[in-house]
Amino acid sequence: MNPTPSQTVGPFYGYALPFPGGGDIALGGITVHGYVYDGAGAPVPDALLEFWQADEDGDLRGRPGSLRRDPVNGAVIGRNGVDFTGFGRVPTDADGHWVLRTVRPGNGYISVCVFARGLLHHLYTRIYLGQDAFLDSLPPQRRATLVAAEEREGVHRFDIHLQGEKETVFLDFG
């Protein structure tokens, strides 16, 4: 069947899609953070990033409960801290900055889906936390855009450049 075309997330998703604790997939593990930049090197303050990952054992069967809600008043009450949902969602702040707290995925990378005003169709990329055969298949300069840099123990930096000299490698799954 012919797919429904994509349209931009626009500037006004902020009261609909982000949720409290969206960037806290799991606590007590690692922190991954970074900035989103446009082709002029300016931070993008209205991007929305989604993350999907395996748990520490490489299990990709995500569990429900990322958006767990209070049946009394409908408020988001957060993950239950037991089930690993594997899903995170973080809007960039006014500085274009985002922060994710999670555990190191067993398969070595965190999948990222990027939405933004001005982006008519989302983009996929990956945050690699170590070596991987797929990285080896890329030219060195481009490869570096997919690897998070460890700033200090447990804190990893990953910037996303939508365009320009440091343009991030974006992925196509066909």
Added chain:
Amino acid sequence: MSEPLNQADIDREIAELTGSGGGPSGHPARDYTPYRSTLLRHPKQPLVAIKDPEAAELNGPAFGVTDVTALDNDLTQQHLGEPLGERITVTGRVLDRDGHPVRGQLVEIWQANASGRYLHQRDDHPAPLDPNFTGVGRCLTDDDGRYRFTTIKPGAYPWRNHVNAWRPAHIHFSLFGTAFTQRLVTQMYFPGDPLFPYDPILQSVTDESARQRLVATYAHELSQPEWSLGYRWDIVLDGPAATWMEEGR
């Protein structure tokens, strides 16, 4: 100083790109110039193909009954009073590329109120907010892949892409499949809107039949006497999924 960009300039650019093929499968090309915000926000390098059958993206996040409440799909019941505007129901099915229903997955919507105003600080144009309307809803698809929302018809609103730019009325939709590769964020439009030809966001889908897939159908059998008007809109998710996930979700 350059002249301000007007509708005639945008119309000309849209006409040049109409039927240009756009992106794959009818999706918009990310470098669609008439929508000016794309200029610095699209990659110029080609995407890198991933053919790995073990790719994490062939699976995806799951949602369940704890992630929604029963009232979340009725945007007219979120405040003490009733919102102003034309009450509508919007329903349809979420399918994958093979036509199979996408079951038990999260559908999220957001929209402007009947006056065309979003409950967002960055929307400051002089149209009234409605104290009885937020404009956010969510639900899970049922076993047929069906979703259903009760809301009010959103208004058109101005934006600053060019002088006198107006968006046709639309509802934003966010959809998940069984695989992260199937993720879709899009907009549903209402049939017969006179603003269609002027809007560079809708026209970024340069193929006419693909563009029609973004327009809901008025469905009289879904209208309820003395209550609401009905619209039907089916959604087909693009992207591959892991085959082993087909059972059990």
